[in-house]
Amino acid sequence: MSFFEELKNNREKQIMAISIMFFVLAFPLYFGLAAAGADEGAGLNAVNMYEVTGEVTYIEIAAGDEFIADGDTLLIDDLHTDSIDDAEDLNIVGVILTMSYTESEDVNGNPLSCNAAPGNPAEDTITGMTMHGEYNETASGSNNGDSGGHTVESYWINNSIIDEVVVMSKAEIISMVDADGAGLGAYSAEITVDANAGNAGFGCTRSDAGEDVVYKVELVVFDYDIRPFFDLEEL
Numbered sequence: 001m002s003f004f005e006e007l008k009n010n011r012e013k014q015i016m017a018i019s020i021m022f023f024v025l026a027f028p029l030y031f032g033l034a035a036a037g038a039d040e041g042a043g044l045n046a047v048n049m050y051e052v053t054g055e056v057t058y059i060e061i062a063a064g065d066e067f068i069a070d071g072d073t074l075l076i077d078d079l080h081t082d083s084i085d086d087a088e089d090l091n092i093v094g095v096i097l098t099m100s101y102t103e104s105e106d107v108n109g110n111p112l113s114c115n116a117a118p119g120n121p122a123e124d125t126i127t128g129m130t131m132h133g134e135y136n137e138t139a140s141g142s143n144n145g146d147s148g149g150h151t152v153e154s155y156w157i158n159n160s161i162i163d164e165v166v167v168m169s170k171a172e173i174i175s176m177v178d179a180d181g182a183g184l185g186a187y188s189a190e191i192t193v194d195a196n197a198g199n200a201g202f203g204c205t206r207s208d209a210g211e212d213v214v215y216k217v218e219l220v221v222f223d224y225d226i227r228p229f230f231d232l233e234e235l
Contacts, residue, residue: 092183
């Protein structure tokens with residue numbers, strides 16, 4: 001006998017199936033109403049347990065591929081949120097400069113000597129900096145004599161509470177995760193290269209004029225969601 005045929009003739013299983021369906025439908029409705037009621041009753045300033053989540057998206061405002069000579073600085077400027085449609089409606093919470101770079105040392109000298117003992121390239125240091133009003137951030141990385149990459153990240157919100165359950169008022173949470181327009185305005189970035197030449201064998205020399213750097217600058221947008229938290233284990 002199939003499950004559905006048995007279900008037609010077995011009253012106990014009918015009651016069990018109806019009970020399961022009831023809880024499947026009732027639980028989401030209950031928690032939705034409870035969350036709405038708790039949120040409405042608590043108000044913005046009442047302390048409660050909240051879960052802070054949201055969606056992060058990125059808006060590219062600059063990108064390029066440049067050879068930067070040793071000791072030189074590439075300035076990336078003329079960046080502004082005015083170029084973004086409806087930027088004032090976005091919660092822009094940070095900026096990220098992403099860089100990748102490749103060693104470009106040259107080997108010079110007697111071909112036979114250089115083929116026999118070309119030596120090894122030296123590490124180069126690449127330093128990136130993002131600037132937006134009072135929010136400036138700097139970070140350096142190395143190509144380890146080959147290739148590498150790193151990012152510079154700057155935020156003007158408290159992102160430590162994202163994807164966490166916190167006990168505080170909703171007003172406090174909003175003040176931590178809402179940029180309140182701080183992300184609007186002008187941006188710029190800088191990339192500086194400090195190149196070093198490695199060692200080579202007799203009759204052969206190495207030189208390093210700079211570094212090939214691929215970069216992009218992105219704004220970080222956070223669409224947050226703050227909901228009352230209910231611990232199922234306590235129900």
